[in-house]
């Protein structure tokens with residue numbers, strides 16, 4: 454069976470031989486060489502602190518993800534061992550609102566450099582818009598500060614190279630907060646695959662359904678523009694591509710994709726500026742009263758005067774330039790292939806994931822929201838063995854808190870010293886890179902109308918000449 458550990462440098466070079474050739478990617482930085490020499494495993498878990506000391510964390514980007522998952526929830530669970538020493542956001546009002554919602558006294562800043570100098574944190578949590586992660590990560594690394602970044606690590610290959618280069622030069626570490634790996638169902642799937650239950654995986658079926666509530670949310674604000682999110686191929690699918698890389702212990706090699714905008718953006722029958730002011734709200738299926746939620750009101754509606762950031766902008770804005778309907782096939786370094794899709798205006802929310810191998814099939818249909826009843830709080834993994842070996846259902850209870858337990862268990866892994874990591878859940882910059890590059894390749898495949906190899910993103914001139 455193919456080992457389920459991340460590929461070694463030699464394996465990676467073997468699957469993408471030309472990567473080592475040292476061709477620059479639109480900049481002086483050579484992403485291929487950086488990836489080839491990047492540690493296959495993630496940085497070690499938090500080192501022990503002196504008795505009574507707390508890990509000092511600074512946060513850049515104080516929107517909802519920072520305020521809830523990395524503020525309120527983190528301090529509730531781990532307040533004895535971590536403290537937030539500074540909050541930074543380009544919107545000073547939002548930073549102040551976040552501080553109040555978290556319930557801390559830490560100073561707020563609008564300038565990252567000023568925060569790092571004033572607070573000297575042990576680590577920077579990066580929770581800004583996706584396309585700005587690179588600047589903040591590189592800045593912190595150069596200042597000698599470790600980074601924990603939200604996914605996606607960044608949005609394109611040039612920014613990715615800059616991050617890996619800064620990490621290597623600084624000797625500091627980048628951890629990518631891939632919370633989906635930590636949900637109990639994901640962990641159980643990884644265990645079953647690692648145990649060789651179905652033999653070496655030959656193919657994967659992976660289909661993600663975003664409903665009219667959650668799916669629409671990506672079209673309400675910055676995610677709806679590729680310049681901010683790299684499209685949902687990067688912003689959203691980075692979770693899924695990372696899971697598959699991790700499940701298979703493989704790297705993506707080639708991606709072929711299609712994508713379209715079929716429901717949101719210019720497809721709308723009418724449009725306004727945002728839901729709160731929209732004359733069509735009464736007849737719009739997507740009308741959303743953000744101000745029903747006091748936290749969102751405080752973080753967004755009450756801070757709009759500073760930056761004009763409308764959290765409830767119209768999903769039918771004509772300039773929306775990302776896809777809501779996407780399908781791809783991906784080939785991996787182990788020879789496995791995946792059929793993948795994500796659709797963002799479904800009447801159901803959840804996913805279907807199956808692994809096929811010579812000894813059988815492992816599958817799960819995760820039910821998050823749908824207009825019929827299923828047992829709540831549990832996923833059922835079905836394992837079917839080939840040649841009459843029977844079929845069994847393995848129930849896995851959801852974990853507590855956000856993302857079916859993923860958020861809580863991720864925070865434990867990152868901040869509880871000495872916590873074991875037998876499944877290799879802790880993700881570093883290499884995992885961040887390989888997942889985002891899959892999404893970038895999918896987007897390029899649509900633009901170029903042909904399959905795109907990952908190594909084309911590392912050495913575009915050469916590979917383009919070969920396959921263009």
Ligand SMILES: NC(=O)c1ccc[n+]([C@@H]2O[C@H](COP(=O)([O-])OP(=O)(O)OC[C@H]3O[C@@H](n4cnc5c(N)ncnc54)[C@H](O)[C@@H]3O)[C@@H](O)[C@H]2O)c1
Pocket residue numbers: 513514515516517518519541542543544547579580581582583585603604605630632688856
């Ligand atoms: N892992 C998960 O499941 C998960 C869930 C939600 C969001 N996220 C990620 O978390 C990040 C934040 O998402 P969010 O929903 O909180 O977005 P948000 O828009 O609510 O918050 C982003 C904040 O960053 C600030 N910002 C933007 N550019 C900045 C800059 N250059 N310097 C400082 N501040 C800047 C904005 O003013 C805003 O307050 C994103 O990368 C997103 O992909 C991850």
